[in-house]
Amino acid sequence: MQVTIIIAAITTASALSGIMGYFLVRAKLQGELSISKKREEELARRAYETAILKEIGDRIGYSLDANKIVEIISGSLGKLLPYSTVSHMIFDKKHDKILFSININDSVSHNFIADVKRKMINAVSEMLQNQVLESDIDVSVSGNVLNDENKEPVRSFFNLPIFISGKLIGIINVSSTTANLYNDENTEVLYRIARLASDAVSKLQEVLENEKSRLSQAVASLSDGLLMVDKKFQLVLVNKKLTALLGTIANPTLFDIANSLSGKFDLRTKMEEAFANDAPLPALEITVNDKTLQVVTTKVVDKKLQKPQGVIVLFHDTTSAKALEKLRADFTSMMVHELRAPLTSIKSTTELLEQEISKLGSQQIINYLKTIDSTSNTMLELVNDLLDVAKMEGGKFDVVLDVGDISAIIAERAESFVPQAKAKNLKLTVDISKNLPKAYFDKVRIKQVLNNLISNAIKYTQHGEITVRAVAENINGDPCDILVSVKDAGIGISEAEGEKLFSRFGQLERGKLATNVKSSGLGLFITRGIVDASGGRIWLKSEGENMGSTFYFTVLLAENIKKGRDKTNLAPSRFSTTKVAHG
Missing domain, CATH: 3.30.450 (Beta-Lactamase)
Structure with missing residues (x-):
C-alpha cells in the first residue's frame, strides 16, 4: 500500500510538471499571437x-x-x-x-x-x-x-x-x-x-x-504596401513597400502591379467594386512570392462634396503572424506527444503495480520504479527546457561563472555518451589538447551545452565518426579563449537551414524525417543562450546536406579574467541575463 502511495505521488508530480511547462510556453505563444491579431485590427x-x-x-x-x-x-x-x-x-x-x-x-x-x-x-x-x-x-x-x-x-x-x-x-x-x-x-x-x-x-x-511632399512621404513610408487610383482608375501613388512585397520594378505602372497579382487578386474588378460600394470591401487573403498578404480595398470620398475621388488598396503582410500560428499548432502537437508518451508509460506501470504487486518480487518492483523514475526524468528535462526558454526571453536566466578545468568536464561528458554511440555502431573520439589552460565558465550549464551538441551529433549520424575536440585559440600567438567543437558525419545543414537552427523550435524538418524522432527543438536555442550569456560565441559549419556538420563554441580563459577583464560584464549577450562571477 505504501509503495502505491509513493507511485501515485510520483505520477501526480510528473504530470503537474509537464502540464505547467506546456502552459507556460503556450501562454507565451498566445501572447505573441494576440499582438499579431491586434496589428491586423488596425488595418481599417x-x-x-x-x-x-x-x-x-x-x-x-x-x-x-x-x-x-x-x-x-x-x-x-x-x-x-x-x-x-x-x-x-x-x-x-x-x-x-x-x-x-x-x-x-x-x-x-x-x-x-x-x-x-x-x-x-x-x-x-x-x-x-x-x-x-x-x-x-x-x-x-x-x-x-x-x-x-x-x-x-x-x-x-x-x-x-x-x-x-x-x-x-x-x-x-x-x-x-x-x-x-x-x-x-x-x-x-x-x-x-x-x-x-x-x-x-x-x-x-x-x-x-x-508640405504636400511630406504628407506624400508619410504615405509612401507606411509599413504596409499601398496604392491609390483616381476615379478614372489612373495610378496616383504606390509606395516602396508595395513594390517590395510584389517584387515589381521601382516605379511600376498599374499594369505591372496587376500583372504581379495575376491569378491571385483581380485588382481592376476589386477597385471597381470598391468604387461602387460605400463600405470597404471584406479583407481578402492572398499569397504572393511566398508572402501571405491581407488586402483591404476602400473608396476615397470627398466628405464635403460627397463624391468619390478614387480607391485605395492596402496590402498588409501577415506572413509572420501565419508562421507564428503554425508554430503554435506544431508546438501544441509536439507537446501533446512529448507529454502523452511518458505519462502513458507511468500510468500503465502504476496500474500494473497496483494489480500485480502481491505477485511481484522485490527486484521486479524496483525495476518498475526505475522505469517510472526514468520516464519522470525525461518529462522533467522537457519542463526544465521550457523554463530555461522562458527565463531567457524574460531576461531572468542566470549563469554562475567560475574558474575550472574544462578538459575534465569535456572528457566526462563524452564518456557518458559512449554507450549511445556504440548502440548505433558509431565511433566517438575525444581530442583535447594537452595542458589546456583553465577556463572561466558555469560548471553546470557547460554540461548542458555539451549534452545538447553530442546527443544531436549521435541522433543525426547513422554511420561514421563523431569527434569532440578542445584547443586553445590564439591571436598573434597569445591564447584568447578555448575553442570546443563537436563534429559529426550526419545529415549536414544547408545555409538556409543554418539561419533558423538556433531559433526556438528550430529543429530541421529533414532531421525529423531522417531520425523519426520527435523533439522539442529547444536544445540549440538554449545552448546558444548559455554560450552567449557566458561571454562566448557559437556557430556551425557544414558543406551542405549529407556532408556532416561541426558545431563550435568558445569558453573564456581564466587567465584573461585575472588580468583584469570585467567579471560581471564579460561580453554582449543575446539575452538580458544575470551573470554571477565567482573566483
Missing part, C-alpha cells in the same frame, strides 16, 4: 488615415483653412468611431463669434446638446485661459431629429483641439450615450491627423509644396 484605421492624409494633401493647394480641416476630420468620423453627436467650435475672428455646429447621429435631447456645448466651452476656456461666454456662440444643428423624451446623458466624449501656429483655432467634440466608448487606442489616429493637418496649415502658402 490605417486605410482611414491614409485617405484623410491624401485628402488634406490634395486640398492644401486651394486655400485650406481651419474650417476645412475641421470639416474633413469631423465629416469622416462615422466610418472610424461610433457616436451620438459630433460637434465643432471654430473662432470667427471677423465677426468676433464662436461658431458651434453639431451633427446628430442618434436622436438625443436638448439637454444632451447643452451638455456637449458646456463641455466644449469649459475645454476652450481652460486652453485659452479666458472664460468663453455662451452669448458669444452661434449654434447650428443638423442631422437627426431631437427627442426630449430620450433622457440619456453624455456618458462618453473626447475633445480634439486644432492648433495653427501654436494658437487654438477650433475644437472637435465626439460624444455618445454609451459609457467607456473612447480610449487612447481608437482616438490616436484622430490626434495624429489633427497634428499633421495643423502643421500643414501653419506653414502657409509659401511652403505648400514642401
Whole structure:
C-alpha cells in the first residue's frame, strides 16, 4: 500500500510538471499571437488615415483653412468611431463669434446638446485661459431629429483641439450615450491627423509644396504596401513597400502591379467594386512570392462634396503572424506527444503495480520504479527546457561563472555518451589538447551545452565518426579563449537551414524525417543562450546536406579574467541575463 502511495505521488508530480511547462510556453505563444491579431485590427484605421492624409494633401493647394480641416476630420468620423453627436467650435475672428455646429447621429435631447456645448466651452476656456461666454456662440444643428423624451446623458466624449501656429483655432467634440466608448487606442489616429493637418496649415502658402511632399512621404513610408487610383482608375501613388512585397520594378505602372497579382487578386474588378460600394470591401487573403498578404480595398470620398475621388488598396503582410500560428499548432502537437508518451508509460506501470504487486518480487518492483523514475526524468528535462526558454526571453536566466578545468568536464561528458554511440555502431573520439589552460565558465550549464551538441551529433549520424575536440585559440600567438567543437558525419545543414537552427523550435524538418524522432527543438536555442550569456560565441559549419556538420563554441580563459577583464560584464549577450562571477 505504501509503495502505491509513493507511485501515485510520483505520477501526480510528473504530470503537474509537464502540464505547467506546456502552459507556460503556450501562454507565451498566445501572447505573441494576440499582438499579431491586434496589428491586423488596425488595418481599417490605417486605410482611414491614409485617405484623410491624401485628402488634406490634395486640398492644401486651394486655400485650406481651419474650417476645412475641421470639416474633413469631423465629416469622416462615422466610418472610424461610433457616436451620438459630433460637434465643432471654430473662432470667427471677423465677426468676433464662436461658431458651434453639431451633427446628430442618434436622436438625443436638448439637454444632451447643452451638455456637449458646456463641455466644449469649459475645454476652450481652460486652453485659452479666458472664460468663453455662451452669448458669444452661434449654434447650428443638423442631422437627426431631437427627442426630449430620450433622457440619456453624455456618458462618453473626447475633445480634439486644432492648433495653427501654436494658437487654438477650433475644437472637435465626439460624444455618445454609451459609457467607456473612447480610449487612447481608437482616438490616436484622430490626434495624429489633427497634428499633421495643423502643421500643414501653419506653414502657409509659401511652403505648400514642401508640405504636400511630406504628407506624400508619410504615405509612401507606411509599413504596409499601398496604392491609390483616381476615379478614372489612373495610378496616383504606390509606395516602396508595395513594390517590395510584389517584387515589381521601382516605379511600376498599374499594369505591372496587376500583372504581379495575376491569378491571385483581380485588382481592376476589386477597385471597381470598391468604387461602387460605400463600405470597404471584406479583407481578402492572398499569397504572393511566398508572402501571405491581407488586402483591404476602400473608396476615397470627398466628405464635403460627397463624391468619390478614387480607391485605395492596402496590402498588409501577415506572413509572420501565419508562421507564428503554425508554430503554435506544431508546438501544441509536439507537446501533446512529448507529454502523452511518458505519462502513458507511468500510468500503465502504476496500474500494473497496483494489480500485480502481491505477485511481484522485490527486484521486479524496483525495476518498475526505475522505469517510472526514468520516464519522470525525461518529462522533467522537457519542463526544465521550457523554463530555461522562458527565463531567457524574460531576461531572468542566470549563469554562475567560475574558474575550472574544462578538459575534465569535456572528457566526462563524452564518456557518458559512449554507450549511445556504440548502440548505433558509431565511433566517438575525444581530442583535447594537452595542458589546456583553465577556463572561466558555469560548471553546470557547460554540461548542458555539451549534452545538447553530442546527443544531436549521435541522433543525426547513422554511420561514421563523431569527434569532440578542445584547443586553445590564439591571436598573434597569445591564447584568447578555448575553442570546443563537436563534429559529426550526419545529415549536414544547408545555409538556409543554418539561419533558423538556433531559433526556438528550430529543429530541421529533414532531421525529423531522417531520425523519426520527435523533439522539442529547444536544445540549440538554449545552448546558444548559455554560450552567449557566458561571454562566448557559437556557430556551425557544414558543406551542405549529407556532408556532416561541426558545431563550435568558445569558453573564456581564466587567465584573461585575472588580468583584469570585467567579471560581471564579460561580453554582449543575446539575452538580458544575470551573470554571477565567482573566483
